[in-house]
Amino acid sequence: MTPSSPLPPPRQPGAYAVALVCLGNICRSPMAHVVLESRLAKAGLDDRVSVASSGTGDWHVGEPMDRRAAATLREHGYDPERHRARQYDASWLDVHDLVLVMDESNLTDVRALVPAGGEGHRVHLFRDFDPAGPGDVPDPYYGGPDGFDRVLAMVERTVDALVEQLAEVVR
Ligand code: 4NP
Numbered sequence: 811m812t813p814s815s816p817l818p819p820p821r822q823p824g825a826y827a828v829a830l831v832c833l834g835n836i837c838r839s840p841m842a843h844v845v846l847e848s849r850l851a852k853a854g855l856d857d858r859v860s861v862a863s864s865g866t867g868d869w870h871v872g873e874p875m876d877r878r879a880a881a882t883l884r885e886h887g888y889d890p891e892r893h894r895a896r897q898y899d900a901s902w903l904d905v906h907d908l909v910l911v912m913d914e915s916n917l918t919d920v921r922a923l924v925p926a927g928g929e930g931h932r933v934h935l936f937r938d939f940d941p942a943g944p945g946d947v948p949d950p951y952y953g954g955p956d957g958f959d960r961v962l963a964m965v966e967r968t969v970d971a972l973v974e975q976l977a978e979v980v981r
Pocket of ligand 1: 832833834835836837838839865869949950951
């Protein structure tokens with residue numbers, strides 16, 4: 811998918827459902843979740859697009875966001891408090907219109923859960939929407955604090971482009 815190609819169509823009436831997926835659901839996808847919800851609210855689209863996030867791993871289920879991810883969000887005016895980590899499973903693709911994963915490894919893991927003849931066309935790399943070009947959102951978990959700033963910058967510009975496309979599909 812390129813930024814100019816259409817999003818998968820909604821599969822049922824009601825809000826268009828977007829899922830954001832990484833490995834632990836405590837750093838990258840929660841940051842993208844908070845930023846996307848914030849931008850949707852600013853665009854007046856928060857009642858027409860729903861957002862959820864999860865990780866392919868189960869290590870952090872029920873935990874709040876990584877404190878470095880939360881601090882980076884707070885520094886930029888976002889509220890990280892409501893997040894609790896969840897785990898991705900095959901049922902997520904039954905109830906979401908678009909599943910956006912943070913890196914190629916997540917893509918492999920999520921695609922492995924798509925049944926034959928399933929809705930795999932709804933699964934894409936998050937940065938396929940990045941106007942600066944596609945790629946992974948690098949995992950900041952084992953690095954320093956600047957990794958979280960880099961993730962936020964990628965997330966913000968990608969979310970801005972994504973919201974423009976979501977506006978088209980829900981209007
Ligand atoms: P995330 O980062 O996938 O961006 O949430 C990670 C968080 C935790 C772990 C790995 C990556 N972990 O191995 O616990």
